[in-house]
Structures are given as structure tokens and as C-alpha cells.
Amino acid sequence: MCGIVGYLGPLDPKEVIITGLKKLEYRGYDSAGVAILHDGKTKQIRALGKLKSLEDKLSSEKFNGRLGIGHTRWATHGAPSERNAHPHQVGDISLVHNGIIENFEEIREELLKQGAKINSDTDSELVAHLICIENKKTKNLLTAVQNILPRLVGAFSIVVFSEDQPEEIVAFKDGPPLVVGILPDQLFVASDVQALLPYTQNFVYLDDREIVHIQKNKFTVFGPKGKAVNKEIVELNWSPELTEKQGYAHYMLKEIYEQPRAVAQALEPHLDVSQFCVKLKKLGFGTTSTQQLESLNSAEDWKKTQEVFKQTERVFIIACGTSYYAAMIGKYLLESLAKIPVEIDIASEFRYRSPVIPKNTLVLTISQSGETADTLAALRLAKSNGATALSLCNVRNSSIDREAHGHLYMNCGPEIGVASTKAFISTLALLNALSVAWGRIKGALTEAQEQEHVKALLAVPSQLEVVLSYDKYFAQAADRLKEFKGFLYMGRGLQYPIAMEGALKLKELAYMHAEGYAAGEMKHGPLALIDDRMAIVMLAPSDQWYEKTISNLEEARARGGHVISIGTGDNEKLKRVSLYYLSLPKSHWTTSMLLSVVPLQLMAYHLADNLGYDVDQPRNLAKSVTVE
Numbered sequence: 090m091c092g093i094v095g096y097l098g099p100l101d102p103k104e105v106i107i108t109g110l111k112k113l114e115y116r117g118y119d120s121a122g123v124a125i126l127h128d129g130k131t132k133q134i135r136a137l138g139k140l141k142s143l144e145d146k147l148s149s150e151k152f153n154g155r156l157g158i159g160h161t162r163w164a165t166h167g168a169p170s171e172r173n174a175h176p177h178q179v180g181d182i183s184l185v186h187n188g189i190i191e192n193f194e195e196i197r198e199e200l201l202k203q204g205a206k207i208n209s210d211t212d213s214e215l216v217a218h219l220i221c222i223e224n225k226k227t228k229n230l231l232t233a234v235q236n237i238l239p240r241l242v243g244a245f246s247i248v249v250f251s252e253d254q255p256e257e258i259v260a261f262k263d264g265p266p267l268v269v270g271i272l273p274d275q276l277f278v279a280s281d282v283q284a285l286l287p288y289t290q291n292f293v294y295l296d297d298r299e300i301v302h303i304q305k306n307k308f309t310v311f312g313p314k315g316k317a318v319n320k321e322i323v324e325l326n327w328s329p330e331l332t333e334k335q336g337y338a339h340y341m342l343k344e345i346y347e348q349p350r351a352v353a354q355a356l357e358p359h360l361d362v363s364q365f366c367v368k369l370k371k372l373g374f375g376t377t378s379t380q381q382l383e384s385l386n387s388a389e390d391w392k393k394t395q396e397v398f399k400q401t402e403r404v405f406i407i408a409c410g411t412s413y414y415a416a417m418i419g420k421y422l423l424e425s426l427a428k429i430p431v432e433i434d435i436a437s438e439f440r441y442r443s444p445v446i447p448k449n450t451l452v453l454t455i456s457q458s459g460e461t462a463d464t465l466a467a468l469r470l471a472k473s474n475g476a477t478a479l480s481l482c483n484v485r486n487s488s489i490d491r492e493a494h495g496h497l498y499m500n501c502g503p504e505i506g507v508a509s510t511k512a513f514i515s516t517l518a519l520l521n522a523l524s525v526a527w528g529r530i531k532g533a534l535t536e537a538q539e540q541e542h543v544k545a546l547l548a549v550p551s552q553l554e555v556v557l558s559y560d561k562y563f564a565q566a567a568d569r570l571k572e573f574k575g576f577l578y579m580g581r582g583l584q585y586p587i588a589m590e591g592a593l594k595l596k597e598l599a600y601m602h603a604e605g606y607a608a609g610e611m612k613h614g615p616l617a618l619i620d621d622r623m624a625i626v627m628l629a630p631s632d633q634w635y636e637k638t639i640s641n642l643e644e645a646r647a648r649g650g651h652v653i654s655i656g657t658g659d660n661e662k663l664k665r666v667s668l669y670y671l672s673l674p675k676s677h678w679t680t681s682m683l684l685s686v687v688p689l690q691l692m693a694y695h696l697a698d699n700l701g702y703d704v705d706q707p708r709n710l711a712k713s714v715t716v717e
């Protein structure tokens with residue numbers, strides 16, 4: 090996912106743009122650039138690699154101007170290179186782009202026939218050519234952009250300015266997010282609010298197919314039909330400090346340590362600790378915009394939520410990656426506690442499998458970013474089939490959040506590390522609370538059972554503090570662990586999705602071969618993988634699946650596998666048979682997975698760090714996949 094920053098105002102555009110792009114570095118990118126007006130002329134400076142390379146080039150540059158745009162590129166069309174970096178400049182036009190222009194070949198052919206000089210392999214540059222040609226006719230950048238948009242097919246967002254209209258920026262959003270940052274005498278546009286938090290807390294979120302026309306000290310938003318539309322200005326309370334590392338070596342480690350607080354913050358709005366019950370707060374079913382959530386009457390909203398849950402006969406939980414493993418947990422919990430049938434789907438599969446969505450279906454999307462293209466498309470498909478949509482995400486007013494009927498928030502603050510940790514664990518806590526509430530509403534749980542679950546949830550933050558002590562343990566074990574040729578993560582029941590998540594963490598951080606498996610599946614194939622160079626990570630807390638898991642463990646050991654086991658308390662048997670044994674505090678069967686995932690996060694983190702890899706921005710990955 091690319092990073093975009095645009096600015097019009099009295100500050101130094103170079104300063105504003107570089108500061109903003111640095112806040113977006115976590116997304117993962119391969120090149121960066123700026124285009125800034127200097128004494129009325131465009132200066133375009135781009136660099137391959139990290140922002141540092143661009144800053145080195147800019148260090149001797151001074152800009153006498155008020156307008157500029159900048160970009161960090163995650164290559165989709167055209168290899169990472171300076172010539173393919175954004176901004177692209179064609180004549181008076183400078184443009185940055187996020188997303189994909191699907192019909193770029195035909196546009197390229199047509200431009201070449203017209204004699205256009207195309208300098209890059211990107212789809213983005215072609216858009217700059219089209220706007221440049223149109224702008225020469227219209228002498229009006231806004232009209233030029235409006236006129237060429239119908240030519241373009243795909244999900245993309247662009248920000249563009251023209252040298253001959255030096256007090257204007259035009260931006261268009263369809264798919265990848267764009268927000269307008271607002272101050273009385275200056276305006277910003279960016280792909281994420283975090284880029285602008287050092288300057289403003291007031292934002293307007295563009296919806297799909299909206300255009301914003303930024304001029305000196307004013308902006309106008311035009312809807313898909315070309316008419317000006319009123320947009321509410323949202324004030325955020327995310328301070329810039331929240332997105333700093335606060336002394337940790339990496340954002341990911343900081344976010345692992347934030348998990349106790351993240352669980353507490355996720356649950357806080359929904360738990361009534363005086364009665365140990367769950368009262369889901371301000372989900373907002375039936376409101377028309379997320380802006381209204383804050384002003385909702387909690388009692389009335391809770392009544393509406395209960396109505397929706399009562400009439401729901403089937404749930405689909407849809408997500409990608411780590412969020413899909415949370416969906417697997419959601420299925421276990423909702424079916425066990427609320428006795429409601431649940432289907433789970435990987436979003437990129439769901440949207441193309443012609444799903445049958447019966448009436449009274451609720452679709453729950455899980456997405457930290459709220460911008461994952463496949464998950465957004467799946468939500469739209471489910472809604473078009475009459476489903477009620479409930480979004481569980483971490484970014485208020487994100488694309489998915491804005492299109493859902495109901496809203497749950499991870500509430501864990503910005504998650505910067507590409508590998509998700511605190512957002513995942515916050516999601517598990519919320520799925521727990523959601524299942525308990527739903528179970529009570531459907532009469533599947535007694536009041537006493539509800540209180541038992543709530544007390545278990547309230548204990549999790551302090552239990553997590555205990556588990557975090559494994560940080561130093563894995564720092565020491567990394568040298569030995571990196572010798573293994575591969576890792577087989579196994580678990581049963583609620584530990585099976587955690588095994589999948591643990592394997593993903595090792596893959597995406599340490600680039601090592603790892604597989605997650607249902608422990609009962611070992612004899613159906615993976616057993617053949619095991620020899621003395623394989624590590625078996627066995628999740629065996631004292632729960633209803635413990636005995637069976639232990640027999641799977643024996644099968645693995647008998648074939649020479651080295652075991653890393655995670656159990657409850659002082660488990661002599663596991664200690665005896667394991668190369669490494671990590672004990673978890675005693676916990677409820679529905680919360681033990683919030684604890685068992687943490688050693689797996691720390692193991693992946695320390696292996697990656699030990700191997701010298703970029704923990705916060707693993708190769709080839711982006712924090713949010715806003716394209717298919």
C-alpha cells in the first residue's frame with residue numbers, strides 16, 4: 090500500500106511531506122519522491138530505497154513555495170526504480186497514485202500512438218499524461234481530472250497539481266483511502282491520518298468516487314455525480330506520541346508489550362464490571378453514519394443490538410491473514426457460547442465462490458486496517474445479498490467501517506508493525522465478549538456463566554504481563570532455534586488457529602518455513618515431515634483438548650522431532666519431553682489463546698531480529714493490502 094502526502098499552505102512543503110511520509114514508512118515501500126513548486130516551477134526529486142535516500146537528495150534543496158506532493162511506493166506495475174517512483178511529472182502536471190489502473194495497456198497504446206513520451210513502466214504515469222492533455226484544453230485542473238476519470242478502470246486514488254494553477258490540489262479516491270487534513274490557513278491530503286497527526290487532528294474522510302478540490306484556505310468535495318457534497322469534519326484524539334516507538338527497538342516489540350493495555354481498552358466499553366456482564370456499547374446498527382455513534386443513547390443502542398442478534402440465524406465471519414485466524418476463533422466461540430451457526434471465509438475466496446447467503450444472515454468482517462480490498466469487496470457482496478454487516482476494525486471511518494451497519498473497534502491505537510499483534514489479541518478479546526453477549530441474548534448462557542466469562546476476560550491483562558517475561562527467554566533461544574530447517578505449529582480446538590497464526594508470524598518475520606496444523610491432522614501427512622531438524626511447536630494448555638494433544642506430541646517425539654511446548658503452570662511431563670517448555674498462567678479455556686499467542690509472537694520477533702531482518706517492515710509485505 091503506497092503512502093501519499095499533499096500540502097498547500099505557508100509551511101515548508103518539503104518539511105510537511107517528509108514528516109508525513111515518515112509516519113507512513115511502516116506500510117512497506119521500495120522508493121519515494123516529492124514534487125514541490127519552487128518559485129512557480131516544479132521540482133521533482135525521487136529516490137530508490139528508503140526515505141533516507143530521498144532525504145539525502147533533498148538536504149541541499151530549498152523550496153520557495155506553498156504547494157507539494159510526496160509518495161512512498163509499493164511496486165505493483167513496474168519494478169522498484171527511480172524512474173518508476175512517484176510523483177510522475179508530465180508537462181505542468183505532477184501526480185501520485187495508490188492502487189491499480191486495470192486498463193493501463195490500452196491507455197498506454199493510445200498514448201504511444203499519439204506520440205506521448207512515456208518514461209516509466211507504471212500505470213500511474215499514464216494518468217498524468219491523460220490529465221496533462223486534458224488540462225491543456227480545459228485550463229482547469231479540476232475539470233481535467235473529472236473529464237478523464239471515466240476512462241480509467243480499477244481501484245485507485247490520485248493526488249495531482251498543475252504548475253499553471255499553483256494554489257490548487259485535486260485528489261480522487263476510489264478504493265485506497267484518502268483523508269483531507271484541515272487547519273484554518275492550510276490544507277493537507279494523505280492516505281492515512283497518521284501522516285498528518287503532527288499538524289492537525291481535524292479530518293474529512295473521502296468516500297469512494299469522491300473528488301476533493303483544495304484551494305487556498307478552502308476545499309470542496311464533489312460526489313460521484315459531480316455535485317458538491319457536505320462532509321463532516323471528524324476530530325481524532327490520536328496524539329503523535331502514540332505512534333512513536335517509546336524506547337522499544339521496534340514498533341512490533343512496543344505493540345507486543347502494549348497487549349495487556351490493548352485487551353483492556355478493547356473490552357472497557359463493553360464490560361459492566363459492577364455486575365460482571367457484557368453490554369456491547371454503541372454498535373450503531375441502524376445509524377446512517379459512523380459520525381453518529383458517539384451521540385447514540387447506549388441503552389437504546391443496546392436494545393437495537395439485541396434485536397439484530399435475536400433475529401440473526403447464521404453468521405459469516407470474513408477476513409484475510411491474521412484476521413482470518415481470529416475469524417476461526419470467532420467461529421469456535423460463537424458456536425460454543427451462542428449456539429449460532431457460523432461459516433468462516435478467507436475474503437479473497439468468499440468474493441468469488443458465489444456464496445449462498447440466506448435471509449437473517451449477519452456478516453462480520455475483521456480487519457485491523459479497515460482497508461483490505463478483498464475484505465471490503467466481501468462485505469459489499471454480502472450486503473448486496475441482504476446480509477447485515479458488522480465491522481470489527483481498528484481504524485474508525487475506514488472504508489470497511491464506513492460501509493458496515495454495525496461497528497466494533499479494537500480500540501488499540503495505531504498498529505505500526507506490519508506483523509499484527511495487539512490488534513489480533515484485541516480482536517480475540519472482543520470476539521469473546523461478543524460471543525458471551527450473544528449467548529446471553531439467545532438464552533444459551535446463564536447469568537452465572539456470563540459472570541464466569543467476564544471474570545476470565547478481566548484477568549487477561551495481568552496474565553499477559555506474566556507471559557511477556559518470555560521476551561528475554563526467546564532472545565537467548567534464538568541462536569539455537571534458527572538452526573532448525575522448519576517449524577510445525579500444532580494445536581487443537583481454540584489453539585489450532587493460534588498454531589496457524591504462530592506459523593504466519595515466523596514466515597512473515599523470519600522468512601523461515603513454518604506450517605500451522607490441527608494437531609489431530611498430524612498422522613494424515615505432516616508426520617512424514619518430522620525428523621531431527623524439525624521443530625514441533627505444540628500448544629498444550631490445560632484445556633479440554635489437552636490429553637489428545639499430548640498423544641500427538643508423543644507421535645512427533647517418537648519420530649525425532651524437537652518439541653517446543655506451551656502448557657499451563659508447572660507441567661513436569663511437558664518439561665521432560667520438550668527442548669523448551671513455556672508455562673502459561675492458569676486461565677479459562679476461552680481465554681487461554683490470548684496468552685498462548687504471545688510466546689509465538691516473541692519467538693518470531695527474536696528470530697527475525699537475530700537474523701538481522703527488518704522486523705517492522707518485512708520484505709514484500711505491506712501493512713494494509715488495498716489492492717486485490
Ligand code: AGP
Pocket residue numbers: 409410411412455456457458459460461464507508509510597710711712713714
Ligand atoms: C498480519 O501479521 C499480516 N500482516 C496480514 O496477514 C494481515 O493480517 C492481513 O493482511 C489482513 O489485514 P487487515 O486485518 O488489516 O484486514
